[in-house]
Amino acid sequence: MSAATALLARELQLALRSGGGAGLGLAFFLIVVLLVPLGIGPDPARLAGVAPGTLWIAALLACLLSLDRLFQADAEDGALDILALSPLPLEAIVALKALAHWLTTGLPLVAVAPLLGVTLSLPTPAFAWLVGALVVGTPALSFLGAIGAAVTVGIRRGGLLLSILVLPLYLPTLIFGARVVTAAAEGADPVPALLLLAGITLFVLAAAPFAAAAALRINLR
């Protein structure tokens, strides 16, 4: 097993074992979305209007939930020092950990989102676009979150600071992600918004590992 696959396998294993928090984001996502009809009433037309935004905002918050442990757990038990001295570059370590975060947090959200679309009376043509937009957009949430997690790694109760740092960075993804779904629901062309969303994600995937690795190097001192 190469070093990279070993790290990815360990991250997945830790997330799925007890205390890993992989199911936490999913449960939070379900609860937040199911609270919306209770809060704003069961009128299908009104629910359909807020469904894209609700699903995306709930996805952002669910992603944030487990981000604070992304590097903190390894920093607390000394593993981050050893990883930093390992043959794997720190940028690759960041990318693999963010990928594992997406696989255990973002991907389950994508899987249950159509179900929640039903409870929010999302128009049928928008379902495929909802899944597509989440698949394309949620990796950016994990990778942007990795920057915030790296900056706050040495701070006690850094999770709160992390949310404040990272949520503004999520704005472009939220805007275009929700736009894809709204356009599809209204019968407009969702492709331009999806392409912009994909562009944002690609930029984040390329840049975030370097930014997060630089922040980790400073925090290791």
Add this chain to the structure above:
Amino acid sequence: MPLMVEDLSCRRDGRLVFAGLSFGLADGEARLLQGPNGVGKSSLLRTLAGLVPAAGGRITLDDTDPAETDLWAERVAYAGHLDAVKPQLTVEENLRFWAAIHGTTAVAPALEAFDLAAIAGRPAHACSAGQKRRLGLARLLLARRRLWLLDEPTVALDRAAVARLLGVVSDHLAAGGMALVATHVDLALTAAPPVVLAPPPAGRTHPGAPADDPFLEGAFA
């Protein structure tokens, strides 16, 4: 001398912890690192590991210095206060992970050397402090590194485990390795005089170092 440390000074949170330190290590030589609490033993080891940049002075090992991160990381192994052990994984899984990171699969000799074979299947959260420490030290044997930097390796170890540690370090030295061991106990490891750290004279700051900034100190307190 393969390892040369010349006029080294080290800063921790803006405070000069020691300055003007010079010593060397030859092939097959070990030296103990001694000094009162807070004098910078751990900072020195982290600096030598390449985790923390030196505030001044020079470190060279076989014509390499810590600024050449990749080459340096191939030459040093660091075992700090923290054992880099994941409580959710078993003893063997922990070691297998670090083995894969360092590009090997052979964990049996390392388990054997620290008498961990009998508890290989035990979850690390069920291990005692001494067993976790042995697991952390077993990591040293996974990859061949010239210079071992050990920070209080005997903490929590029983007599038999200390004897095993001495045997492992002696084998490393016999194979031409070097070791610097921060400790408060008299380890019967070497006849070489210990490296003794003393606090710098009061008020001395290193030239070129940034002045203490009360605003920043307050902001990060």
